[in-house]
Amino acid sequence: MAKSQSKKKKEDSSCPKIGVYVCHCGTNIAGSVNIEEVVNFSKTIENVSVVREHMYLCSEQGQNTIKDDIKKEGINRVVAACCSPRTHEEIFRKTLNSANLNKYLYEQVNIRDQCSWPHFKDKENATKKAKELVKSGVYRASELEPLEDRKLSVLKSALVIGGGISGINAALDLARGGYKVYIVERDPSIGGKMAQLDKTFPTNDCSACILAPMMVEVSNTPNIELLTYSEIEDVSGHIGKYHVVVRKKQTSVDWEKCNGCGDCSIVCPVKVDNEFNCNMDKRKAIYIQFQQAIPMKAVIDKTKCIKCKLCEKRCQVGAIDISKNDDEFVEFDVGSIIVTTGYDLFNPNKKAEYDYDHPNVITSLELERMMCASGPTKGEILRPSDGRKPHTISFIQCVGSRDEKTNDYCSRICCTYSIKHARLLKEKYPDIDMFIHYIDLRCFGKGYEEYYRMAREKGVKFIRGRISQVDSIGDRLEVSGDDDTLGEQISVIADLVVLAVAMESPKGTKDLSNLLNISTDKTGFFKEIHPKLKPVSTDSDGIFIAGACQGPKEIPDAVSQGKAAASAASSLMSKGEIEIEPLFAQIIEDLCARCRTCESLCTYKAIRYTEDDKMEVDIALCKGCGVCSAACPSGAIKANHFTTKQVRMQILALTEGIK
Amino acid sequence: MKIVLNNTNKDLVNKVIEYGGKRVYECFQCGMCASGCPVASDTDHKIKRTMHQVLLGLDEQILDKKAIWLCTTCFMCLERCPQNAGPTDVVFALRRISAEKGSIPEAQIEVANNIYHLGHAVTVQKGITLRDKVQAPPLKTAGSDKKHILEIQKIVDSTHAGKLLKIKKDWKPKGDDVIACD
Numbered sequence: 022m023a024k025s026q027s028k029k030k031k032e033d034s035s036c037p038k039i040g041v042y043v044c045h046c047g048t049n050i051a052g053s054v055n056i057e058e059v060v061n062f063s064k065t066i067e068n069v070s071v072v073r074e075h076m077y078l079c080s081e082q083g084q085n086t087i088k089d090d091i092k093k094e095g096i097n098r099v100v101a102a103c104c105s106p107r108t109h110e111e112i113f114r115k116t117l118n119s120a121n122l123n124k125y126l127y128e129q130v131n132i133r134d135q136c137s138w139p140h141f142k143d144k145e146n147a148t149k150k151a152k153e154l155v156k157s158g159v160y161r162a163s164e165l166e167p168l169e170d171r172k173l174s175v176l177k178s179a180l181v182i183g184g185g186i187s188g189i190n191a192a193l194d195l196a197r198g199g200y201k202v203y204i205v206e207r208d209p210s211i212g213g214k215m216a217q218l219d220k221t222f223p224t225n226d227c228s229a230c231i232l233a234p235m236m237v238e239v240s241n242t243p244n245i246e247l248l249t250y251s252e253i254e255d256v257s258g259h260i261g262k263y264h265v266v267v268r269k270k271q272t273s274v275d276w277e278k279c280n281g282c283g284d285c286s287i288v289c290p291v292k293v294d295n296e297f298n299c300n301m302d303k304r305k306a307i308y309i310q311f312q313q314a315i316p317m318k319a320v321i322d323k324t325k326c327i328k329c330k331l332c333e334k335r336c337q338v339g340a341i342d343i344s345k346n347d348d349e350f351v352e353f354d355v356g357s358i359i360v361t362t363g364y365d366l367f368n369p370n371k372k373a374e375y376d377y378d379h380p381n382v383i384t385s386l387e388l389e390r391m392m393c394a395s396g397p398t399k400g401e402i403l404r405p406s407d408g409r410k411p412h413t414i415s416f417i418q419c420v421g422s423r424d425e426k427t428n429d430y431c432s433r434i435c436c437t438y439s440i441k442h443a444r445l446l447k448e449k450y451p452d453i454d455m456f457i458h459y460i461d462l463r464c465f466g467k468g469y470e471e472y473y474r475m476a477r478e479k480g481v482k483f484i485r486g487r488i489s490q491v492d493s494i495g496d497r498l499e500v501s502g503d504d505d506t507l508g509e510q511i512s513v514i515a516d517l518v519v520l521a522v523a524m525e526s527p528k529g530t531k532d533l534s535n536l537l538n539i540s541t542d543k544t545g546f547f548k549e550i551h552p553k554l555k556p557v558s559t560d561s562d563g564i565f566i567a568g569a570c571q572g573p574k575e576i577p578d579a580v581s582q583g584k585a586a587a588s589a590a591s592s593l594m595s596k597g598e599i600e601i602e603p604l605f606a607q608i609i610e611d612l613c614a615r616c617r618t619c620e621s622l623c624t625y626k627a628i629r630y631t632e633d634d635k636m637e638v639d640i641a642l643c644k645g646c647g648v649c650s651a652a653c654p655s656g657a658i659k660a661n662h663f664t665t666k667q668v669r670m671q672i673l674a675l676t677e678g679i680k
Numbered sequence: 681m682k683i684v685l686n687n688t689n690k691d692l693v694n695k696v697i698e699y700g701g702k703r704v705y706e707c708f709q710c711g712m713c714a715s716g717c718p719v720a721s722d723t724d725h726k727i728k729r730t731m732h733q734v735l736l737g738l739d740e741q742i743l744d745k746k747a748i749w750l751c752t753t754c755f756m757c758l759e760r761c762p763q764n765a766g767p768t769d770v771v772f773a774l775r776r777i778s779a780e781k782g783s784i785p786e787a788q789i790e791v792a793n794n795i796y797h798l799g800h801a802v803t804v805q806k807g808i809t810l811r812d813k814v815q816a817p818p819l820k821t822a823g824s825d826k827k828h829i830l831e832i833q834k835i836v837d838s839t840h841a842g843k844l845l846k847i848k849k850d851w852k853p854k855g856d857d858v859i860a861c862d
Contacts, residue, residue, distance in 0.1 A: 454686070462708075473708075474706065474708075477707075477708065478706070482735060483709070485709065501682070504683070504732075506732040507683065507732065507733070507736075509683050510682045511682060512682050512683075512685070514686045
C-alpha cells in the first residue's frame with residue numbers, strides 16, 4: 022500500500038500539470054497590475070495547464086475553483102499569484118488538502134506586496150514584474166515534492182516569565198485549565214508595576230484591592246509553582262519540550278520557615294533606598310518587599326548586608342542563616358513559554374531641560390507612590406524639598422515619548438494617568454492649581470473620554486504645547502512653554518513638576534530575546550508575528566508574549582493579552598501533540614564528511630554531532646532557514662521544500678534570456 | 681511678553697458660569713466653534729481662544745476688549761459644539777460681566793438707547809418713498825405708539841439694565857430724519 026502510494030506520488034511529480042490562479046484582490050492588485058496580461062502570459066509557461074483569474078481568490082468561491090480544477094482538470098500543482106503567504110499560504114494549503122492533493126505542492130507568488138503596492142505608479146513595470154514572478158513560481162512548482170507533516174508530543178506545562186498583572190492572568194488561566202505553571206519573577210514578590218499604583222483609571226479602583234486577591238489566588242493554586250527572587254538562567258529544547266534552568270537568588274532566609282512577621286527588618290540596622298517607593302524612603306537590608314507581598318517572605322539584600330546577625334538572633338522560627346551565599350538552581354521541562362516581562366520607565370535625566378535632579382521634579386510613578394496610603398508620605402502630597410504642600414502642580418506629558426531623540430513611539434497610558442493624578446488631587450486638594458501640558462491627549466479606551474471630561478469639570482487646566490524648560494526660581498520652579506491656542510509663550514510658577522515618563526522595554530530584554538530566539542522590534546520591545554492577527558505569537562513556535570513587554574499598554578490590554586497568550590498556549594498543549602511543518606534540513610548521510618560546519622552555523626542549535634558519529638537534525642528546533650544547506654561543502658544537506666533544485670529553477674526563470 | 685498662568689483671575693470662570701456660560705468647562709479646544717464663525721476671519725473675535733482664556737482666567741485679554749462685542753450671535757458655534765460647551769452663552773456672559781464693569785462700546789450704547797427711545801435697535805429713515813410707489817400703507821415702527829415705548833422704558837427702568845447700558849434720558853438718535861414717536 023505504502024509502496025503504491027509513493028509510486029503514485031512519483032508519477033505526480035514527474036509530469037507536473039500546473040494550475041495558475043491570478044487574484045485581483047478587488048483593486049488592491051488589479052489597480053496597478055494588468056491581470057489580463059499576466060493571465061495570457063501564464064498560459065505560455067511550460068507545464069501550465071490551467072490559468073484563471075478571480076476577484077477574490079481566497080473566498081469560498083475562489084477556493085472551490087481550485088478544488089474543481091484539481092478534481093476535474095487533474096492539475097497536480099497550484100500556483101496562486103495573490104497576496105502574502107504570511108496570511109494566506111495556510112488557507113490555500115488547506116484547499117489543496119481538501120481536494121486530496123498534498124498541501125506542499127502549492128506555491129504562492131506575492132504580486133501584491135512585490136508588485137502592485139511598491140510600483141503603484143508604474144503599471145507597465147508592475148505587470149512585467151508580476152509576470153516574471155509568476156514564471157519563477159511556476160518553475161519552482163514544477164520541482165515541488167510532496168511532504169508529510171510531522172507529529173510532536175507536547176508537555177502540558179508552561180513557564181510564565183514575569184509575575185506582573187499580565188503574567189498573573191496568564192498563569193491563573195492556564196492553571197484553571199489544568200496545566201502545571203511555573204512563574205519566574207525577578208523581584209521578591211509578584212505583582213509587578215501594578216502593585217506600586219495607588220488607583221487605576223478609569224474607575225479609580227484601588228490597585229492593591231483588585232490585584233492582591235489575584236496574587237493570593239496564585240499562591241493558593243496547587244498547579245502553580247512560584248519562583249520569585251529568581252531569574253531565567255538557561256532555556257533549551259523546542260516547542261513541546263523546553264528545558265528551563267532557573268537561578269534562585271540566595272535570600273539567606275528559609276522560606277519554608279519564614280512566617281513573614283517582619284521582626285528581622287525591625288532590628289536590622291542597615292537602611293537603604295527603597296526601590297518599591299521609588300527611592301523616596303528607606304527600607305532595611307533584610308526586608309519584605311511590600312505590605313501585600315506574595316510570597317510574604319523576607320529577603321536579605323546581600324549587597325547591603327553587614328552581617329551583624331541581629332536578624333538571625335531575633336528570628337523566632339530560626340529561618341535566617343546569614344552564612345548561606347550560593348544561589349540555587351531549579352530545572353524543569355515545559356511545553357510552552359509565555360513572556361510577560363513588563364516595562365521599565367524612561368530615565369528623565371536624559372531630558373536635561375526638565376531638571377530631574379531638582380527634588381521637586383518627580384516622575385509620575387513617584388507621585389503615585391506619594392498618593393498611596395502605604396507610600397512614603399502616607400498619601401499626602403508634599404514637596405520633597407521641604408515637605409510643604411504645593412500650591413501649583415505642572416504635569417509635563419510625553420517625556421521620552423514621541424521624541425526622535427529618545428523614543429519615537431507614544432507610550433499610550435501617560436495621558437490618562439496624568440489626568441487621573443490631576444483629577445484625584447483636585448478632588449482632595451481643590452485649591453491646588455493643576456496644569457497639564459500636552460501635545461495630543463490620547464484618551465482612547467472605554468470610559469476614558471468621560472474620565473477626561475470630569476477632569477476638565479473639576480478645573481484641571483489643559484495647555485497644548487510641549488514644555489521647553491524647567492528652571493528653579495527661589496524655592497519654586499518656572500515651567501516655560503507655549504500655549505497653542507493663545508499663540509503665546511507661557512510660564513507656570515510651580516511647586517511640583519510631574520514628568521509623565523515613557524514606557525521602555527525592560528532591562529534584560531535583549532538577553533532574553535537571544536536566549537529564547539524571539540525578536541525585538543526597533544523600539545526594543547518584543548515583536549509579535551503579526552500586529553493584527555497574531556498579536557501574542559513570536560517567531561519561536563510555542564513561545565508567546567503578553568503585556569507591556571510587547572509594547573506600551575495599560576492594565577486592561579495587558580490583562581487581555583495575558584489571557585490571549587494563555588489561550589494560545591492552551592490550544593497548543595491541549596491535545597498533547599501537534600503537527601509541525603516538515604520544512605527542516607535533512608542530512609544525506611552518505612555524502613556527509615562530518616566536518617561540522619553546519620553545527621557551528623546553525624542559529625537555532627538544531628544540528629548536533631552524535632556519539633555514534635552522525636550529524637543529527639532536531640526537527641523541532643530547525644526552522645528550515647537553509648544556512649546549513651548552503652554552507653555544506655559536500656552538498657549533504659537537503660533543505661526540505663527549498664531544495665537546491667527548486668531554488669535553481671526559480672533563479673533560472675528570473676534570469677532566462679538575460680545576457 | 682510671556683504670559684504667567686499663575687495669579688490669573690480664578691473667579692472669572694465662576695462668574696462666567698454664574699452669568700450663563702454654564703458649560704464652559706466642557707471645552708476641549710477642538711476648534712469647531714471658531715471654524716464656523718462668520719466673523720472670525722475679519723475680526724479679532726476668536727471664540728476658541730476666548731473659551732480657553734476664560735478657563736485660564738485671563739480676564740484682561742477678554743474683558744474691556746472689542747472682540748466679544750463683534751459676535752453676531754448667529755449661534756452657529758452653539759449649535760455645532762460637540763461638547764455642548766455653549767460658546768455663545770459664554771460670549772453673553774462675558775458681555776454681561778463687561779457691562780457690569782461699565783465697559784460697553786459706543787455702538788452698543790447707541791443700540792440700547794435706540795431701543796429705549798425708539799423701540800427698535802436700528803433706526804428707520806423717513807425718506808422711504810418706495811412704499812408709496814407700490815401703494816403700501818405708511819410705515820409704522822414698533823415705537824410709533826408712545827404707549828409701547830413707555831412699556832419698554834418701564835421694563836428697563838425697573839431693572840438695573842438702564843444703568844449698565846448707559847441710557848440717557850436726553851438722548852437724540854443719529855441723523856435728523858429718523859422715524860420716532862411724537
